[in-house]
Amino acid sequence: MTPLIPAFAADAGALKEDAPERYTVVPGDTLWSIAGRFLKDPWKWAELWKMNQEQIKNPNRIFPGDVIVLDRSGKDAQLRLVAAPGLTIKLSPRTRAEPLKDAAVPAIPPSVIEPFLTRPLVVGATELDSAPVILATQENRVAIGAGNVAYVEGLSEELGRSWQIFRRGDALLDPDTNEILGYQANYLGEARVSKFGPQSTIEIVKSSQEIYAGDRLLSTTKERPTFSYVPRAPMKSVRGRVVSTYGNLGETGPSGIVALSKGSRDGLEVGHVLAIYRSQSTSRYEVRTSPLYGRQGLSGNDNPRVYYIENLTPARDAPLYERPQPISQADVANLPDERYGLVMVFRTFDRAAFGLIMQASRQVAVNDIVTNP
Numbered sequence: 001m002t003p004l005i006p007a008f009a010a011d012a013g014a015l016k017e018d019a020p021e022r023y024t025v026v027p028g029d030t031l032w033s034i035a036g037r038f039l040k041d042p043w044k045w046a047e048l049w050k051m052n053q054e055q056i057k058n059p060n061r062i063f064p065g066d067v068i069v070l071d072r073s074g075k076d077a078q079l080r081l082v083a084a085p086g087l088t089i090k091l092s093p094r095t096r097a098e099p100l101k102d103a104a105v106p107a108i109p110p111s112v113i114e115p116f117l118t119r120p121l122v123v124g125a126t127e128l129d130s131a132p133v134i135l136a137t138q139e140n141r142v143a144i145g146a147g148n149v150a151y152v153e154g155l156s157e158e159l160g161r162s163w164q165i166f167r168r169g170d171a172l173l174d175p176d177t178n179e180i181l182g183y184q185a186n187y188l189g190e191a192r193v194s195k196f197g198p199q200s201t202i203e204i205v206k207s208s209q210e211i212y213a214g215d216r217l218l219s220t221t222k223e224r225p226t227f228s229y230v231p232r233a234p235m236k237s238v239r240g241r242v243v244s245t246y247g248n249l250g251e252t253g254p255s256g257i258v259a260l261s262k263g264s265r266d267g268l269e270v271g272h273v274l275a276i277y278r279s280q281s282t283s284r285y286e287v288r289t290s291p292l293y294g295r296q297g298l299s300g301n302d303n304p305r306v307y308y309i310e311n312l313t314p315a316r317d318a319p320l321y322e323r324p325q326p327i328s329q330a331d332v333a334n335l336p337d338e339r340y341g342l343v344m345v346f347r348t349f350d351r352a353a354f355g356l357i358m359q360a361s362r363q364v365a366v367n368d369i370v371t372n373p
Helices: 031-038 042-049 053-057 110-117 280-286
Strands: 004-010 022-024 067-071 077-082 133-137 149-153 162-173 180-195 199-207 216-219 239-245 257-260 273-278 338-348 353-360 369-371
Touching: 022 031, 031 042, 031 067, 110 338, 110 353, 133 216, 162 199, 162 239, 257 338, 273 353
Parallel strands: none
Antiparallel strands: 004 077, 022 067, 067 077, 133 149, 149 199, 162 180, 162 216, 180 199, 239 257, 239 369, 257 353, 273 338, 273 369, 338 353
16 A cells, blocks of 8 residues: 655645645655745745654655645645555666665755765864875975875874865854854865875875965765755744855855854754845945945045935036935935845854855845844
8 A cells, every 4th residue: 555644734825826736756856846836935844744853854755756745625735745656677687786875855956065065164263273284295386286296294094095175264254243253164175195104195186276285184074964854944033144155256146055154053953944135234335335345436435425326417507417315324224124035054063054045036145134034
């Protein structure tokens, strides 16, 4: 008998008007995309499913071939998971190779975030100081990359032959408090030890940036990333900022990676979904009066009341254009923040977290606000 697994009951307002009566899960689906077929807000999957904390951490797995049925016969609409029936296939004797991977549907596309789960993204001010360091390069090259050789001090044979190469990047600053939350760890490439010793010899097997003497090495993690978490809203109130984007760009968009100014110490967990807001005061005043632009564009002056509309010369001295009202920081402080997107947390640190932009109707900018959806 094909098992029926109740998923959740939902009021009619939570369902999309064009929600299908049934949907067959296919390879490439994610929990987010499946939930989006039925629900107006995909992140309410766990909330409407009435999951407890253990189920959220280890949800009932959904596999390709399973059928999700929407039952509207009761008071509340209900989704049921119909597991795919077992198939009996006659196989002839021969050698077969099959990938050893989990076929369960993940929360979000693994290919987008997997590289960020196997590398440190945030380090302390002195965390890399004790890590093995590249002392010199072969033939005293200034910069090296894949295929080149370097000499490293401090490598431990007990940690294996595979290592990742990093350089400490910019500080992650909380825009609200100016506290240093940590430092970005810039991934440079991977290396393999060809000979251990006081000055070990390594070969660079992969490089994403130029590598220099003084760069640091960390042992390659052997942990397998997990994607079996459920999108959901935080249980406690969270309000933070976007402090950086991957690649140090000023803006990013859907499927972009951003760093947030809140972490596990603030109650953030993997799978938490936050709404993104554009702060009018930040976007119109703080950024435009930053050292990059000056008070009035690149020329700059110290006039605290900024005019964003040029005074136009009236034609034939006729009063066609009135003098615009100046805009100050006090003026824009009362303007409401505008919600325009969602970000899902996929990795947390003590005082920071990294998230994937799931939805955005405009560019996601540094200093934008993230809070409970």
